[in-house]
Amino acid sequence: MSVAFTVAEHVARVTIDRPEALNAVNTATEAELRRIWNEIEKRNDIRVVVLTGAGDRAFCAGADLKDVGKEGVAYWADNRPGGFGGLSLRTTLDVPVIARVNGHALGGGFEMVLGCDIVVAAEEATMGLPEPRVGRLPLDGGMILLPRMIPEKLAMGMLLTARRLPAAEWAKLGLVNEVVPRAKLDEAVERWVADILTCAPLSVRAIKQIVRRTRHMTPAEAQGQRLPALVAALESEDGLEGVRAFQEKRKPVWKGR
Secondary structure (H helix, E strand, O other): OOEEEEEEOOEEEEEEOOHHHOOOEOHHHHHHHHHHHHHHHHOOOOOEEEEEEOOOOEEEOOEOOOOOOOOHHHHHHOOOOOOHHHOOOOOOOOOOEEEEEOOEEEOHHHHHHHOOOEEEEEOOOEEEOOHHHHOOOOOOOHHHHHHHHOOHHHHHHHHHHOOEEEHHHHHHOOOOOEEEOHHHHHHHHHHHHHHHHOOOHHHHHHHHHHHHHOOOOOHHHHHOOOOHHHHHHHOOHHHHHHHHHHHOOOOOOOOOO
16 A cells, blocks of 8 residues: 555554655555545544655655656646645645655645644755756645745745755744654654644644634634634533633543534
């Protein structure tokens, strides 16, 4: 299988498992990733997802150019739910996703990083959008998301030169939450996972849903949204449990309802 998917103790781990191809995504891998994200959306027992690539060299090198499938206008016009890997432009996944960037994240691989909520990277990891160097375009979110996440001039500098930067430079631009030595990568990721799991799952889902689905709105418009996850969190048993646990000076027991 080109993607490993496991769930344990409310944590889903999704690993692109094609290290011999720098975890580049071919047609079969793309289909499996979409299937996995669809399954995660339907499950209530998953509270956080860790996305990574197998091996030490690459998180994901983007599309596998040996299995290009559709090209040009046909690729651009095709229906690709959720963007590259089913994730880069996905708006319906309310569970937080952590990118464990263990190596190069290029092209679509970087677009998937842009689609994650938290990014933890090894010091030697590099990221960028090299598509123009092979006559292509970052169609699955790269040229749309990057200028919205960092200052436009800096984004244009990266997009128009197809440069790649080390993780530490992306951290300075605000796209990476933490950069650590490779030996500390798993420890850092698990620390983020643990912190998310201490929070009420419905609160976390509501926060992500509000942030992701109101980006285009004014603050006043966003404040007035009554999105499903927000209402569910406000009406939940966990909302009462959190306050009760605080008053009783104990850890809350989240039930996700």
